[in-house]
Amino acid sequence: MIYAPDALILAPLSGFTDAPYRRSARRCGCRYAFTEMVDAASLTFAFDRSKDLLLRYDDEEFLGVQLLGGQTDHIREAVEKINRFNFDILDFNLGCPVPKVAKKCAGAELGLHYDEAVRCFDTVAKYSKFPVSAKLRILDTEDPEPTLKLCRGLVDCGAQVLTVHGRVKKAFYSGPVYFDIIKAVREEFPEIEVIANGGVNSVASYNEIKLRTGCSRVMLATGAMGNPWLFRQLQAPESFSLPSASEWRSIIEEQAAGMVELYGDECAYRHGRKIFHDYLKGRGFNGSLRAIASGTANAADLSNWLDMAVKSGVWADE
Ligand SMILES: Cc1cc2nc3c(=O)[nH]c(=O)nc-3n(C[C@H](O)[C@H](O)[C@H](O)COP(=O)(O)O)c2cc1C
Secondary structure (H helix, E strand, O other), rough: OOOOOOOOOEOOOOOOOOOHHHHHHOOOOOOEEEEEEEEEEHHHHHHHHHHHHHOOOOOOEEEEEEEOOOOHHHHHHHHHHHHHOOOOEEEEEEEOOHHHHHHHOOOHHOOOHHHHHHHHHHHHHHHHOEEEEEEOOOOOOOOOOHHHHHHHHHHHHHOEEEEEEEOOHHHHOOOOOOOOHHHHHHHHHHEEEEEEOOOOHHHHHHHEEEEEHOOOEEEOOOOHHOOOOHHHHHHOOOOOOEHHHHEEEEEEEEEEEEEHHOHHHHHHHHHHHHHHHHHHHOOOHHHHHHHHHHHOOOOOHOOOOOOOHHHHOOOOOO
16 A cells, blocks of 8 residues: 555645655655656756656655656656655656646646557556556546546556546646546546545635545645645644744744755745745735745745734634
């Protein structure tokens, strides 16, 4: 077994789930997490630039790596490079819908081409020294058959886990989640761990996806952006309370410090702005605070708006 029953998993999120991001989630109870997706061609041709994506902190109990690619020669080389590192699982991306990925027939586009998708995944499975899994989108919102066919091909190649995002490629990351198709996968492959993904951002949506798909394992993505406390809340909803101001602040400061260590000041704060923006969402802060945060250029700027936020926010008691 890869994931315990009822496991909550932090999704791979390109541009987000680097090691400092995962540390914030882990402080809030996340055990299972993924790297950002790593492109097979980049690992093949620009290894030094992309290997930072493979960083794993010593205290990370479980970490999966996610590979994106559409060409078997690049995939093979990338897997051989990944094999030199230490991961708990190697996941193959069949869900990324962005045009620049689709153009190379990778991600969700590859998922639409059964033979190529299975050939690529077979290469992953053949060369990986880690257990392998795939993360895919549903292929049709009404008819489960196309999705089941793809899943069967992946399972026959050796997938031990399937993560099913209950939206089609053209829906990107929003809109309804088609629970029945995820449920059909869950029922078709009782021997496989099937992880349900899509739209979980609260206790109610978490309970709904579990109930309607029959999956006990759930992957969190946009719902946990700026809200790593979602892990804690879903694991113990009765005893959950909002983070205190000091906890909220220390999570952000520690994440920023981790990014500075990895990328240097300039790049860390540039990259950090979208992350700070997420932390400010839905907490009642006014637009001017958000505008100040989006100009963060150094540790002093960060400390300045955190002081303001701590004074103006609504917080649980310390
Ligand atoms: C900014 C962003 C980056 C993402 N990066 C990845 C990625 O690297 N690999 C992947 O499989 N999915 C990626 N996804 C998709 C999520 O993992 C997830 O499947 C999707 O957001 C649906 O879950 P949600 O509705 O709970 O957010 C990304 C989504 C977003 C919004």
